[in-house]
Amino acid sequence: MNRFLITLFLVSSSFYATAQSEISFGWLPKVNLSKKISNNLKWVSSVEVREQIYQESFQFTHNLMDVSSIFSIKTDVYESFNIGYIIRFREEEVIHRLLQHYNIVQNLDNLKIAHRLGFEQFFQNKVSPQYRTRYRATFEKPLNGEKVDVKEWYVKISNEYLYQFNEKDLEARISPYLGYQLSKKDKIEFGLDYRLGGVLESQKKNSLWFRTTWYISI
Template identity: 55%
Template sequence: MKSFLTLLVTFFIGFSLFGQSDFNLGFLPKVVVGKKLSDQTKWVNSIESRTIVYDEDYQFSHSLVDVSSILSFKINTNQSVNFGYIIRFEDSEIIHRTFQHYNIVSSFSSLKLGHRFAFEQFYQTQKQTTFRTRYRVSLEKPLNGERVDVSEFYIKIGNEYLYDFDEDDLEIRFTPYLGYQATKKDKVEFGLDYRLSTFIHNQTENRLWIRATWYISL
């Protein structure tokens, strides 16, 4: 717990030193429901809401809602592929997204190291299809012992890079989370989702999301 709090303090100090004037703050609640269909297949559905609580105009606004569905296929003990679909409701517009993931998870004693390689396609009315690729690396560690048991906490730290081919833009994300295994069937994660983008065009945007996610296994 102390290590996680130290990480958050360090993050906020760095953010205050290097943050730019274009800054948004918001809240990202999410519910994820997964069901194992077989030893190799899992079906995962989620709904996520995005609310902006601060921007340059000091406005509070509801930004969007994402509803997703994913089929995950395990290749072997530490590799899997995902095929998914997201429908986004943003203002009066509906955006459709398909995506493909290749995942690798390695375990080292009490530490889990994950890699995710992704390719995404966006479909919008009166706009040509756009493409984005992304890579994420993550570390997960229990705060007690070598594995996460019921009623125990864990930390998860992620770093992700997203490249938009249409906008020629690179976005970097940093995500420190504190997780709690409530029961064998559900867990919750709380943390930050900091996103830095458009810096390669000298128009840096900083977005800080406060994220809360509830994972449910059926």
């Protein structure tokens, strides 16, 4: 499995690096708050902002903010469904997003593998509704022992593909993270979020984000 993760990372990185495209990068800070309502139901809310640092030239600008509210319904020990709503504020635009995600988790010794298949719908004034599907595989491994305990580090790598039906556009993402379990109720992750847009087009769009996420359970 370790060889698979290394191969996946090297192949994806090699493919992205050779693409001729526009380049931009910035910072994605996020706070994720979750509350367990019952044994099978959890509420998750988050706030994420996008700060642009470079796009054709160096310029620090506030790009957008996403505010989400999601209900996660567990149907099995390893399976769950997410139903939620995200509102995006981007300059003068307000974009509404509905989402439906199916999640499944596999535990292999000290490696956790999570799969997510999702469908999303976007709505905003004077724009036709947009539809998207996405698939993500995430691999998480503690750096010490068989599970992540308090005051311990772990690594996580995710690989995701998003297809926009209206524009017939495919986007690929790869994200290596380093995480730290601060307490039983919260943890923090930081790493890189690399995105390649226009995979099916001749002109690609590269964006690289430094991501920091604080997960809090109440």
